Amino acid sequence: MTVLIVICITTAALILGALWGAYVGLGRRTEGFVVALAGGALIVSVMDELIRPSVDPLTLWGAIAAILAGAALFSAGDYWVNERLRNSGGAGMMLAVTLDGVPENLALGSALIGADALAVAALAGSIFLSNLPEAAGGARQMISDGRSRWQVLALWSAVAALLAAAAYGGYAGLSNAPKPLLATINCFAAGAVLASLATEVFPKAFREDSEWTGIAVAIGLSLALALSQLG
Incomplete structure (x- = not known):
């Protein structure tokens, strides 16, 4: 039940954002x-919940290789989205959220295996905060592009369902997986999230609120750090 609650909360952010x-x-x-606050929170969550626990099962170099592979795949996908959907506005943002969200939510599901709910609360909260403004911006742009509100809500609801399935698949499908495989998936997803922070999250936050971006990142990081100490 706790797993379903965590998954529903994180993916509901897409619908609420829309x-x-x-x-x-x-x-x-x-x-x-x-957006900046969420990015700061993700820095702590990615390191504490995805990367650090994966070093022992994988070794340091194995973890680094998986992180780099995740970052490379996200960057390639992000480049493709920018080149092919340069003028697609909200539709391009929705696709970017999907490409980023599938490995992110798969990692969330796998992180829940054998873990206390509080131990991954920071990661779940960070994903919620990052999904919320991204969906809001994408929905607003899609409406400006001529789509109806109902069409936009239906599309974002479909994305939310897909990401919820990815999170539950990560939990149910990998419950008996060996620890090195789980660690590889977590580090791969961590690399994708880190790449998204560098190329999408922080640049977007700075464009829209340059004066407070640094402070918002520090607040988000501090909140995630405090939450992680409760586990």
Whole structure:
């Protein structure tokens, strides 16, 4: 039950974000602040929940190789999205969220195997915070491009369902997997998340709220650090 609750909370952020972008329309500076805060939280969560526990099963060089592979694959996918969907606005953002979210949620599911719920609360909270403004921005842009609110909500709900399935698949499908395989998946996902922070999250936050980006990142990191100490 705890696993389903964590998965529902993280993926619900996409639906809530789409509702936010479609109906509320908070300012770009607020969105930028939340994006930066989420990025800071992800730095701690990725290191503490995905990378550090994976070093022993994989060895240091194995973990590094998996991290680099994840970063390389995300960067290649991100480049393809930017080149092929350069003028697609919100649709391109939705695809980028999907490419980033599948390994991210797969890792979330695998991290829940044998773990206390509180131990991965920081990771789940960080994913929630990062999904929320990304979905809001994508939904707002898709409506500006001419799609109806119902179409936009349906599309983002489908993405949420896909990512929920990835998270549950990571938990149920890998429950009996050997530790080195789990560690490889976690490090691969960590590399993808880190690449997304460098190429998507922090640049977006700085464009929309340059004055407060550094402070927001520090706040997010501090919140995730404090939460991780509760486990």
